[in-house]
Amino acid sequence: MLERILRLTLILAVLAGAYIALWAARRSVKGSANGPPPWRDTKVLVIAAQVATLGVLITVGDYLWANFRARTDEIGLDLNFDFLDQPSGISIADNPLDPNSSIQNALLAGVKNTFLIFIVGIPLAVLLGTLIGVARLSTNWLLSKIATIYVEFFRNIPTLLVIVFTWQALLLGFPREQDSWLIRGSSTPADSGPPALEGLFIFNNKRFAFPSIAGGENFLAYQVVFLIGMVIAIGVWIWRTRTFNATGTPHRRILWSLATLTVIGVAGYFALSSPFSVSRPIIEQRIASGGIKMQMPYVAVMFGLVLYTASHIAEIVRGSIMSVPKGQVEAGNALALSGFQRYRFVVLPQAFRVAFPPLINQFLNYTKNTSLAIAVGFAETTGVIQNLFGQSRPAPQLLLILMLIYLALSLILSAIGNLINRRLQIVGR
């Protein structure tokens, strides 16, 4: 310990000496004897300060690393990543993950679940947040008060509590599996355990299930047709926009392209003789097949996060709308725009530019908050890692992986955000 410190001090002293020698050499080359002494020469000081910082950082890092190695040697912990190929022993409800497949696969399944919380929750949060933000600005006293109470309530209790609360509310609000709510379905009591369920929609306190699309014989061909249809629809969109720009006739581009897509989609369906069918969810002996199943923990964590994030987004929306100068609205009035047009073409585009950076910030927070799903037992990235901790897999490597995954997600998201933000900014003069 003392020896290490001495060694590092020595290295630092040698480095400092080298820099002073460098300074002396520089001065003698330049041939001016009037410069300041080395301890007051800014150029030398700048370098010296950095060397000192580096020295301190290396000393501390070295010390911690030595402790770390000593402790890991003591408990016989391997510091490699070979364990990633071992079977994980993790099974996730309603997930095709094989417990005998490798830990890598389990981690991938976890990341996919994190992504599922993100991709479904973010649009919902933005929608709800915008509605509440606009409601707070409403001239209707009662509506704006209700929105204010919503915002002030959810902003001032912990996210974790919101998630746990939602979880409890959903668990208590929905019936047990025996008394599931079924839409166009049937429930057959089983000799033991939960009954066999089948229907278009199934709601109980274990899961929500919806119908989905199952591919038939020509499904791949149909997907190609649909893709071509989308390309054509985009072409129609561009054509309508150009026509509008050239002639001023109403473009109705949304209508036109949707119609194109629908026509191609329907024609393709019949031409390829029913390439897909509706798959109904079936739950039998705890094994679910068909349809889309959402485990209750997933629903809870998503809604909890949506309710929480929406309260923050509402404030952003409110602030950004209020930031649009009043003159803009008055100018819109002077041009005889209707209330909707004023919002759509004057206020919202400008408000959006202001709201975008804090919104990205909220998305980043949301991404990090998805890790709270472990409180309700949903196996996303953090949940899988926690499970692996419980199996006494090497913790340092797992921690590193966990942090790197979230760092990567954050970096990707903020990179996309910055890219869009740069395009949104007004080009300065």
Added chain:
Amino acid sequence: MTIEDTDSGVDRPLHSDQTPREWVQNNLFSSALNSGISVVSAVFAGLVLYFGVGWALNVDWEIVRANLRNFMIGQFPKDELWRPWAGGLALVAGVGVGSAGMARNAFDDATDKGLSTERPTWIGLLRRFWPILAFIGLVLTFTRTIQPTLGVLAGLGLFVAGRVIGWNMPQSIRRFSLHIIGIGVLALFTIVAGSGGLVAVVGGFMAATIVSTAVGDRLNRTVLGGKISALVLPAMGAAAVWLVMSSINSFGYGWKEWGGLYLTLFVTVAGISTGMPLGILLAIGRRSQLPVVKGFCVMFIEFIRGVPLISLLFFSGFMLPLLFPPSAEIPDGITRAMIVITLFSAAYIAEIVRGGLQAVPQGQIEAAQAQGLSTGRIQRLIVMPQALRAVIPAMVGQFISLFKDTSLLAIIGVAEFLQIATIANTQQDFLGKGLQPITYTFVAVGYWAFAYTMSKESRRLETRLGVGTR
């Protein structure tokens, strides 16, 4: 041609002199759409109120009553409960005297400058702190003995007496208002911690106070920094001393046995006050022109901000023990979590302070350079006071955010406020009875009362300091 003042009402301001009927018409039923919205909203609000209040009045709150002490202070030994009570009373008295003294100072200052201010009123205080008072009231309704009520009444009496004394004491004493609050805090720590570490705590705190007064006085002489520095520095000193003393465990009641709301508040205060100096250093480092310093600070800040707090708490649980030398004893879970929370809040505070530093006009620095001040003095005397003043509201925001984030300690099994609810739900008497909504509602009300009060205070500070309007 004369223009008569017509009484048509067209020129009348919309918001004054309205009869209730007109108000309702203007705000709720101004158009068909508005009327529709009003009706739907009223039905919705009515249903929520009806079922919410109905539920709260009808459920049995026995689980909260039985666990009230756990919720408040965790597993603190029963025989020693007089300590938090006595300490709390001392703190309340100190805060009463000190806050009134500071309010009076600000009031006199504004009067001298000819600015219009209002005397603080009891009603005003009530309006500002009603959520916390209401929560205390709620807690009292759950108590089984008369002592807690008597204790709270004594606290209220001490606070009122303290305010009156603080407002009327002579200016020479009022100068030390902040130190009086500090003495209150010190008293709380000393009494709760036990007598073993008394000398060390008193000595350390006094040293911290003297240093902070010296620094604070310097800042006082500069533009606006006085209050901030005087507020922040003693708090930081006290928390630092307390942290060191507690981790050494040289006195009776280290924080291993703490829990509940007390622990939540402690972790928040300690996290912010230890994270603050580190955060300020990181912020300055991030603006440095030295690539090594800047690079390290950027990496540290962005790393901490890029990962979820829960992964950092896992770090404190699984990784931190491996970083201590093999011969050393590994500190307990709360201490390790505290280390991580300090680093966490430092990174966030650094970004807040950086915002404040960027808001200081370049001209200020150039003017200081023209006066021949050194770089260090420019930072200390010119930049920092202005930067810190600008970020006080954001700092309160960070405080609230950390207060809420401490609930994550529940995931690693620390018995903070939220975790107590989970523990209560698994007790023999209450297991499997579906009482979770009751305990979690109670916890939510507690969190909300504190966080909402602080966020209102932050908005008040924002207006008072004129952030964003100057």
